[in-house]
Amino acid sequence: SLFKDSNKVEAKSAGLAPYAEKKLTKQSIEWADKIFVMEHEHKIMLFKMFPDINKEVVVLNINNDYSRGDKELVEVLRRKLGDYLG
Secondary structure (H helix, E strand, C coil): CCCCCCCCCCCCCCECCCCCCCECCHHHHHHCCEEEECCHHHHHHHHHHCCCCCCEEEECCCCCCCCCCCHHHHHHHHHHHHHHHC
8 A cells, every 4th residue: 555654644545447356435435535536537437426425536637557556656646645645
């Protein structure tokens, strides 16, 4: 996990695609203070799947063409999320 060593941030990851290894659930959404998605299309899909979301959803503007755990993706995520999480 990107934040496994953080004392400030608790994070979970999940996917929206039907083939996602770990799918996003209503419980995960309720748990979150803020939801981050990589692309604007993900935000649209998120609200189609869960229309009653009342959490802030942040689009990171990262192309979804990385493999899960890709080192370059991890660095991009750290940089982009750092802007929001300090």
